[in-house]
Amino acid sequence: MGKRRNTTVTLKDIAEKAGVSKATVSNVINGNRQKVSEQKAHAIQRLIDTLGYVPNHSARSLSNRSSKIISLIVHTDRDRNVLEDPYTAAFAGALLQLLQQRDYFGMIRCTSGYNDILKNLRSWNVDGVIFFGTFDKDIRDMQERADIPFVFTDSYSSVRRINNVGIDDFKGGMLAAEHLAGHGHRQIAFFAPNPVSSEVDAQRKEGFAYALSKHGVALPERNCFMASASQGDAMAESLLSLPEKVTGVFVTADICAIALIEALERRGVKVPKDVSVIGFDDIPASRLITPKLTTVQQDIPLKARYAVDILMRHLKEPAAPTENVILDVTLIPRGSVASINHNPDAAGETGPFDTNPSLSR
Amino acid sequence: MGKRRNTTVTLKDIAEKAGVSKATVSNVINGNRQKVSEQKAHAIQRLIDTLGYVPNHSARSLSNRSSKIISLIVHTDRDRNVLEDPYTAAFAGALLQLLQQRDYFGMIRCTSGYNDILKNLRSWNVDGVIFFGTFDKDIRDMQERADIPFVFTDSYSSVRRINNVGIDDFKGGMLAAEHLAGHGHRQIAFFAPNPVSSEVDAQRKEGFAYALSKHGVALPERNCFMASASQGDAMAESLLSLPEKVTGVFVTADICAIALIEALERRGVKVPKDVSVIGFDDIPASRLITPKLTTVQQDIPLKARYAVDILMRHLKEPAAPTENVILDVTLIPRGSVASINHNPDAAGETGPFDTNPSLSR
DNA sequence: CTGAAAGCGCTTACAG
DNA sequence: CTGAAAGCGCTTACAG
Numbered sequence: 001m002g003k004r005r006n007t008t009v010t011l012k013d014i015a016e017k018a019g020v021s022k023a024t025v026s027n028v029i030n031g032n033r034q035k036v037s038e039q040k041a042h043a044i045q046r047l048i049d050t051l052g053y054v055p056n057h058s059a060r061s062l063s064n065r066s067s068k069i070i071s072l073i074v075h076t077d078r079d080r081n082v083l084e085d086p087y088t089a090a091f092a093g094a095l096l097q098l099l100q101q102r103d104y105f106g107m108i109r110c111t112s113g114y115n116d117i118l119k120n121l122r123s124w125n126v127d128g129v130i131f132f133g134t135f136d137k138d139i140r141d142m143q144e145r146a147d148i149p150f151v152f153t154d155s156y157s158s159v160r161r162i163n164n165v166g167i168d169d170f171k172g173g174m175l176a177a178e179h180l181a182g183h184g185h186r187q188i189a190f191f192a193p194n195p196v197s198s199e200v201d202a203q204r205k206e207g208f209a210y211a212l213s214k215h216g217v218a219l220p221e222r223n224c225f226m227a228s229a230s231q232g233d234a235m236a237e238s239l240l241s242l243p244e245k246v247t248g249v250f251v252t253a254d255i256c257a258i259a260l261i262e263a264l265e266r267r268g269v270k271v272p273k274d275v276s277v278i279g280f281d282d283i284p285a286s287r288l289i290t291p292k293l294t295t296v297q298q299d300i301p302l303k304a305r306y307a308v309d310i311l312m313r314h315l316k317e318p319a320a321p322t323e324n325v326i327l328d329v330t331l332i333p334r335g336s337v338a339s340i341n342h343n344p345d346a347a348g349e350t351g352p353f354d355t356n357p358s359l360s361r
Numbered sequence: 362m363g364k365r366r367n368t369t370v371t372l373k374d375i376a377e378k379a380g381v382s383k384a385t386v387s388n389v390i391n392g393n394r395q396k397v398s399e400q401k402a403h404a405i406q407r408l409i410d411t412l413g414y415v416p417n418h419s420a421r422s423l424s425n426r427s428s429k430i431i432s433l434i435v436h437t438d439r440d441r442n443v444l445e446d447p448y449t450a451a452f453a454g455a456l457l458q459l460l461q462q463r464d465y466f467g468m469i470r471c472t473s474g475y476n477d478i479l480k481n482l483r484s485w486n487v488d489g490v491i492f493f494g495t496f497d498k499d500i501r502d503m504q505e506r507a508d509i510p511f512v513f514t515d516s517y518s519s520v521r522r523i524n525n526v527g528i529d530d531f532k533g534g535m536l537a538a539e540h541l542a543g544h545g546h547r548q549i550a551f552f553a554p555n556p557v558s559s560e561v562d563a564q565r566k567e568g569f570a571y572a573l574s575k576h577g578v579a580l581p582e583r584n585c586f587m588a589s590a591s592q593g594d595a596m597a598e599s600l601l602s603l604p605e606k607v608t609g610v611f612v613t614a615d616i617c618a619i620a621l622i623e624a625l626e627r628r629g630v631k632v633p634k635d636v637s638v639i640g641f642d643d644i645p646a647s648r649l650i651t652p653k654l655t656t657v658q659q660d661i662p663l664k665a666r667y668a669v670d671i672l673m674r675h676l677k678e679p680a681a682p683t684e685n686v687i688l689d690v691t692l693i694p695r696g697s698v699a700s701i702n703h704n705p706d707a708a709g710e711t712g713p714f715d716t717n718p719s720l721s722r
Numbered sequence: 723c724t725g726a727a728a729g730c731g732c733t734t735a736c737a738g
Numbered sequence: 739c740t741g742a743a744a745g746c747g748c749t750t751a752c753a754g
Binding site for chain 1: 467483485486590
Binding site for chain 1: 746747748749750
């Protein structure tokens, strides 16, 4: 037959075979049913189905100025595999899934450069963006220049009108402190990724120190360290080289807490018998290790749902009010915290704080 | 000024300000330097920089029939968060990173539907695709209808001309068997995700059974079970309900092996003292748990690099020969395998097979 | 309800 | 080396 190399069927083809204009076909494709007679709509829809017509996104995006692409921007300085981090992977995966269900396309982009971001958004006609991690510096400027909805996560930006979904980091820190103090720990250490770079970790630390102080427990600065999933050994050494013996540790990321526990065990330091550890996030691995990790849980799927919902609302109605939703966190007692001077086997099942209603999910 | 709402600067703007045609600007943007005089090229480039011009991907894609998008298609039946699986996340993350470095854009798509895939590819003018997992059914048909390079991973398709990067699954199974047999285990069990759905697991199983038989060890079918990361308990129960006591277990995915170990420990069954476990993949978590997981390692970053390299080659030269590269696997002895009738604390440091050169990386 | 026409921003032969 | 023109496949006012 007269087939060309490119057999793609276009809207024009449909229009010709149906004996109508392209505008009409366009209308049925886009569901503007009130603009098309029942009869033609049917006929056209049939053509579309039988010919297997697929709209061309580029063309649509070009004339539409809307691409159905949502940029998922992950802040990272070094060039690395960000999905190796379980929290990032779980959150990104949840977002991708929700977006796909709503006929949008999530596009993951790792970058730190503010210009790179803007370039990316414009070149792809991106419809909206969800940010991972802290981008506090240039938020206002980016917002102005992009003119599409932004949703941040875990932002502590002082910009007032901002869409954000975060968690109660301060409370998370408090829960950890109360759990530790409630189990009789008084010599405490704290670990956060990077030298507490982000406000997120600063808040967790503040909440932690605050609740600790209410129990008359101090958190000296020299007991605060940098955490890194790849440097469990360094973490363990820091801890063990402290002049007084620490019995309770709070690490603001499960993945780092797990690395620390591993390094400690390797040195013959038992968790929770010798030292108790609390993590943060509740990644899947936390319930698979031995001992299971006691941790401050954040609801990652819920966070993803809020981020997408807010974004969708602003996509529909650009003038919608900005929203900053802060999700609750809960402490999940498992096996990595023991009571001081108690049988470690009973850890997590005793102590006044396990009856705290906020802890029993 | 006469600025409109939309301040985006286009190629046309550049052309006007530079006093040249759009074609010329297009040529400098696309690096066709031999078609433009040094002088004009300079002037135009300056304009581009100062005005912050960003090419519009949709327009380019429309006239070009090339989008710079690479589809990363993950096979999944249920609607779920595929990035919760550490292997998938690590592989996808590595791919995304490599693609971004080469100015391509990886777009993750979860689907099982063959039509859905084709639709997606065409609507986005996708330039190439990398498949995760098994798509053996309709490979030939898809290839014909898409006319862009495909790279499969872990495919055992019988289609002869196919790009694929896989690993030596059979050998992986053998390594596990030899390690177990070498440590004196004779009562063995096997776990694979799903009822050995994929050829990948079938091969691992075959290699495992084959090497076992060479040591005079049988692998009865009733000792072969279904593995699931979320069903550690069921796995443990299957194992413990066997008439004769199994001492060595091979699980074809680390994430499932870890779940099994956790469930066993919870039942008072110690690993490796009571039962030895070998996993597959070597995900990051495997070295963080206690005991560290002995596992058959596959090099995920390398796999990603091959997949991208092959794809790039075929993007440049569509007629390039297809490639099917099979990567080696190695056994990483760690703490989850003990010698039978030996002191379990010495596990992994004894036994004839630890001196096997193929095992010492 | 329907269609003709212009336009989205780029690239690609084709002349010169 | 350079430019005018057509075209990629769609959507969107605008008339009717």
